[in-house]
Amino acid sequence: MALKRRTLHTRTIIIAARYMSLTINNSSDRSGHISTVPLPFTVDHAAKAIFRLPGARRRILILGVGSLAQGLSQVLLSRSKMFTDLVGLITQDNTQVGHELVGTKVVGTMNQLLSVVERDQIDTIAVCLEDRRAVLPVQALLDLKGMGIDIWDGHHLFEEESGRLPIDDFKPSAIIFSREFRQGIVVRAVKRAMDFSLSLVGFVVVLPLMAAIGILIKCDSPGPVFYRQVRVGLRARPYMIWKFRSMFADAEKDGARWASQKDARISRVGRYLRKWRLDEIPQLINVLRGEMSLVGPRPERPVFVQELRSLIPYYDLRHTVRPGITGWAQTQFHYGASTEDSHVKLQYDLYYVKYVSIQLDVRVMLQTIRVILRGEGAR
Structure with a gap:
């Protein structure tokens, strides 16, 4: 007692x-x-x-x-x-x-x-x-x-x-047999409506900024303004992601590899774009097309997915939701550039997949604003 x-x-x-x-x-x-x-x-x-x-x-x-x-x-x-x-x-x-x-x-x-x-x-x-x-x-x-x-x-x-x-x-x-790891029809519908409306408004608002970024990229180094790349999305289906080019045009002539600290392949303008995550802005197009969400696990390239799914248990569970421009892992963990980092990031990604909700999405968006204002972007 x-x-x-x-x-x-x-x-x-x-x-x-x-x-x-x-x-x-x-x-x-x-x-x-x-x-x-x-x-x-x-x-x-x-x-x-x-x-x-x-x-x-x-x-x-x-x-x-x-x-x-x-x-x-x-x-x-x-x-x-x-x-x-x-x-x-x-x-x-x-x-x-x-x-x-x-x-x-x-x-x-x-x-x-x-x-x-x-x-x-x-x-x-x-x-x-x-x-x-x-x-x-x-x-x-x-x-x-x-x-x-x-x-x-x-x-x-x-x-x-x-x-x-x-x-x-x-x-x-x-x-x-978990009751989690599933997205209810109401959450799915509200999340998609929120993604579409916010992305549409955001795209219109940032058009002048996108034009300015395009000019800076062209003045900084030869090559296209935009960079397209195949990523793995919902249900492990491949799709084409859009980004502002932040590396030199021939950055991957020797094959795909993770970006590293002070990576020599990143251009001068690209370094600032990555720091403030401005290179991700064109992915609003992917959100409008339904290929991505504003919040979700960050999409990986097929070559990395093939490697990681053989090394990390339950890796494919991250493909049960749409990939996001930002995610729970991006607000909780530093940029990952190794299998070990990907293992930790997956733990955060699967937490999001298990407990996905509108409230969690709003929390991630607010935390993303804090990360951007602090300049804690990708490498």
């Missing part, structure tokens, strides 16, 4: 402090500064003080020590400790207790779960067991659930905390 009361108390404090923190951030964003009225302490200090109180932060215990458990541990350790406190890992192997895995201490065994929760004042448990059938402590978890402890599937907590899907630890059945 004491554990249940403590959990309720913790949740109340966390909700109050998070609200105060969000209020501070929002007011700061709108006004550019927080009020300078002389007070013993600001609301910001009050929120931080609340999180220093015993039981204020969410205290998380991870059940398991496998790849999913270690991946979630790394995600939680990389985030701010203001809201969460990763207490440790629970294992089946007695010999691992007291040791560290990826910076997180193994604090007990499955048989000690109830006592560890009570001792370390845990209020959230993430189940990250690779094989649950034989080792899942069902009765202990049911007892803890009845005491008010939050029990999470490790995959879901990983998604919530990182905005990515842990694709290396996904079972095919979790995708095949």
